[in-house]
Amino acid sequence: MSVKAIRHAGIVVSNLETSLPFYRDLLGLEPWWDQIEEGPYMDAVTGVPGARVHTVKLRSRDGVSIELLQYLNTPKPVPSLTHANDVGVNHVAMQVEDLDGLYRKALSAGIRFNTPPVLAGGGKAKVTYCRDPEGVLLELVEILR
Numbered sequence: 082m083s084v085k086a087i088r089h090a091g092i093v094v095s096n097l098e099t100s101l102p103f104y105r106d107l108l109g110l111e112p113w114w115d116q117i118e119e120g121p122y123m124d125a126v127t128g129v130p131g132a133r134v135h136t137v138k139l140r141s142r143d144g145v146s147i148e149l150l151q152y153l154n155t156p157k158p159v160p161s162l163t164h165a166n167d168v169g170v171n172h173v174a175m176q177v178e179d180l181d182g183l184y185r186k187a188l189s190a191g192i193r194f195n196t197p198p199v200l201a202g203g204g205k206a207k208v209t210y211c212r213d214p215e216g217v218l219l220e221l222v223e224i225l226r
Contacts, residue, residue: 087145088145088146089138089145089146089147089148090146090147090148090173091148091150092147092148092149092150092173092213092215092217093150093151093152094149094150094151094215095151095156095157095158095159095215096151096214096215097135097137097149097151099214099215100149100213100214100215101137101149103190103192103213103214104139104147104149104213105139107183107186107187107190107192108175108177108183110139110140110141110147111139111140111141112137112138112139113138113139113140113146114136114137114138115135115136115137115138116135116136117133117134117135117136117153118132118133118134118135118136119131119132119133119134129152129155131154131155132152132154132155133152133153133154133155134150134151134152134153135150135151135153136148136149136150137149141175147173159215159216160216162212162216162218163216163218165195165210165218171218172210172217172218172219172220173217173218173219173220174219174220174221174222175219175220175221175222176222176223176224177221177222177223178223179223180198180207180208180209180221180222180223181198181207183221184197184198184209184221187211192211192212192213192214193211193212194209194210194211194212195209195210195211196209196210197209198221198223201222204225205224205225206222206223206224206225207222207223207225208220208221208222208223209221
């Protein structure tokens, strides 16, 4: 057996009211699921006894989803920032249109970037890294034609 497709990336947030506008309004992902999930299924799958999770799923135009999860009754503090060279799941890369325009809009909204968009090796893409409102590292990529 092998992986058939990548379904989604899950991002645990401490505050959906802060994170949702970033992914929905700034990045333009479309919400398609918004539900409180709890019970034996969630306890078993997450390994968190008594898990009560507010889940919002958002999709890009190609159908791939980002899942924002706020653990309502078992929250943990926001961890210190990760670095690009930390071992483990490190960042989510998203292909965007008009990276320069998105960069200006996000910068004016207080989003932190490592650098303005730069030309990738080979000259076929512009790339930058930013942090969402919780500090999650995101790679934004514009493919150049």
